[in-house]
Every structure is written in structure tokens, then in C-alpha cells.
Amino acid sequence: MNIPSSPSASLATQMSEAAAAAAGQQQYPAGTLYLVATPIGNLSDITLRAIHLLSLVDAVACEDTRVSAQLLRWLGLHKPLVALHQHNEQSAAQGLIDRLRNGERIAYVSDAGTPAVSDPGAVLVAAARSAGIRVLPLPGASSTVTAVSVAGDTQAQGFRFAGFLPTKAAERRTAAAALISQPHSVVLFEAPHRIRDVLDLLAELAPDQRLTICRELTKQFETVHTARCAELPAWMQADAQRERGEFVLVLHAAPPQDDGGELPAEAQRQLRVLMRELPLKQAVSLAAELSGSPRNALYQQALAWKSEADEAQG
Numbered sequence: 001m002n003i004p005s006s007p008s009a010s011l012a013t014q015m016s017e018a019a020a021a022a023a024g025q026q027q028y029p030a031g032t033l034y035l036v037a038t039p040i041g042n043l044s045d046i047t048l049r050a051i052h053l054l055s056l057v058d059a060v061a062c063e064d065t066r067v068s069a070q071l072l073r074w075l076g077l078h079k080p081l082v083a084l085h086q087h088n089e090q091s092a093a094q095g096l097i098d099r100l101r102n103g104e105r106i107a108y109v110s111d112a113g114t115p116a117v118s119d120p121g122a123v124l125v126a127a128a129r130s131a132g133i134r135v136l137p138l139p140g141a142s143s144t145v146t147a148v149s150v151a152g153d154t155q156a157q158g159f160r161f162a163g164f165l166p167t168k169a170a171e172r173r174t175a176a177a178a179l180i181s182q183p184h185s186v187v188l189f190e191a192p193h194r195i196r197d198v199l200d201l202l203a204e205l206a207p208d209q210r211l212t213i214c215r216e217l218t219k220q221f222e223t224v225h226t227a228r229c230a231e232l233p234a235w236m237q238a239d240a241q242r243e244r245g246e247f248v249l250v251l252h253a254a255p256p257q258d259d260g261g262e263l264p265a266e267a268q269r270q271l272r273v274l275m276r277e278l279p280l281k282q283a284v285s286l287a288a289e290l291s292g293s294p295r296n297a298l299y300q301q302a303l304a305w306k307s308e309a310d311e312a313q314g
Contacts, residue, residue, distance in 0.1 A: 012074075
């Protein structure tokens with residue numbers, strides 16, 4: 001999250017007063033852990049309730065003290081900060097539990113968005129609940145929900161959050177293959193240095209499914225683009241600027257198949273013959289061309305047969 005220079009003291013006071021007026025009537029019990037969502041890019045997306053709660057707490061646990069210090073400074077707040085990130089979450093959680101038992105109010109924030117969704121926080125929440133400590137969420141910005149809302153996937157039966165695909169190519173292929181042809185949207189995160197590889201993979205595995213690319217959500221140069229997976233590698237390569245920033249991808253639900261999901265017997269026969277002679281992806285491509293059956297369905301069938309064969313050999 002890019003945080004501009006601090007506002008004037010008068011503006012910070014006005015924000016604090018507005019937050020207290022809007023959220024001050026609610027009770028904020030002591031000895032409670034508060035999960036506070038912070039903006040994912042646009043600082044003005046912070047809620048009045050979050051501002052008020054942050055003014056009340058005894059300490060703020062955070063993913064990166066430098067990022068959170070800037071946020072608090074912008075809000076005109078000064079609070080003790082405690083680092084809790086993926087490398088120290090277990091040990092840091094215990095110290096926070098002790099403070100909560102002593103009646104302190106403690107907020108946990110990640111660098112951007114809702115804590116414990118891809119970001120750290122889940123270990124702390126579990127430890128607090130195990131210790132009998134109350135945990136309360138303050139909803140706010142979420143890149144996952146933001147991306148799903150703008151994807152416009154009318155066929156989806158809900159959505160699944162999958163986060164980052166594995167970094168190793170073979171593991172990434174296996175994970176991606178398990179996500180395609182689903183009746184729900186699938187939300188993925190991706191870094192700029194891997195975005196081309198992921199788009200190439202999805203273009204190969206699910207060329208006819210639609211994908212919504214959300215880049216730099218809520219920021220000045222945000223981009224939202226939806227197209228068939230087969231079209232997206234070329235779209236990305238057409239402008240080098242499109243590869244910059246952080247990405248949220250929404251793989252749309254697979255369209256329903258006219259055959260009810262069952263491949264015709266002739267298509268299955270052709271696929272089996274081709275698989276005996278060719279690598280899997282080539283066999284699937286040729287079977288789709290010869291039979292006219294959906295490539296996604298053929299690919300899933302080929303994976304199922306391959307898995308059965310591997311188990312038999314094992």
C-alpha cells in the first residue's frame with residue numbers, strides 16, 4: 001500500500017472525530033484481539049470504525065512495522081507496534097496472548113487487506129481462541145472479494161480462494177489442472193515475475209474459460225480485463241506496463257456442457273488411442289480436434305486415466 005505524506009493535524013483530528021461519531025457507540029471490550037482490515041491500495045478505503053478502533057487499542061500487532069507505522073502516522077495515531085509475520089507468528093502470538101490475558105486491547109493488521117487471508121494472522125487467531133480470548137473482526141478491504149465482484153461471472157456457483165499457485169512448474173501445472181472446469185469461480189494471486197507463466201499455463205489447460213485479470217486494484221493505474229484464457233498471453237505481451245504490479249486473477253466457472261459432462265464413447269476411444277502414442281497435452285489437443293468434444297473435459301478425463309494408471313503401477 002502506498003501511503004502519501006501525513007495529512008495536516010486538523011485533517012487528522014477531523015478524521016478521528018468523524019470516526020468516533022460513527023463508531024463510538026459500539027462496545028470495544030478489553031482483553032480482546034481485533035482483526036482490522038486495512039486498504040489494499042487506496043488509503044481512503046479505510047473504514048471509520050477501523051480508525052476509531054486503532055485509536056483505542058493498547059498496541060497494534062502487524063505484518064511489517066514500517067508499513068503500519070506509516071498508516072498510523074497518516075491517521076495521526078501513535079501506538080506501540082509488535083511485529084508478527086510468517087517467520088515469527090508462533091512465538092510472537094504467545095507474547096500477545098499474555099498481554100490480552102492482562103486485559104489489553106490489541107489490533108492485528110496485515111500490510112494490506114484482511115488479515116489471515118493469505119497473509120499472516122491465522123496462527124494468532126487460533127492461539128487466542130484456544131486461550132479463551134475473544135476475537136472480533138472489523139471488515140474492510142479485501143482484494144479477493146473486490147476481484148470477484150468485478151469479474152461478473154454469472155455462471156459461478158460461489159467462489160473458491162486458491163491464493164498463489166506453487167512456484168515449481170510441475171507442481172503449478174498439477175494445481176492448475178485441478179482448478180479448471182469447476183462450477184465456481186477460482187481466485188488466484190500472482191506476482192509480476194510469474195504472471196506470464198501462469199497465463200501461458202491457463203491458456204493451454206483451459207483455453208475457452210474466461211479469466212478476469214485485476215492488476216493494482218484500487219490504485220492509480222488499476223486494470224481490470226476479462227477474456228478467454230487463450231487470448232490473454234498475447235494481450236499481456238502487447239504492453240509491457242501490463243506486467244507490472246500485483247495481480248488477482250479470477251478464473252470463471254466452466255460453462256455447462258451440453259452432454260451433461262459425459263464424453264461420447266468415440267471421443268474416449270480416440271483419446272485412449274492417442275494417449276498411447278503421444279504426450280498427454282498433445283493427445284488431448286488432437287482428440288478435441290477430431291471429436292469436437294470440449295478440450296477441458298478431455299483433459300480432465302486424461303488426467304483421471306493417468307492417475308488410475310499411476311496408482312495401479314504403485
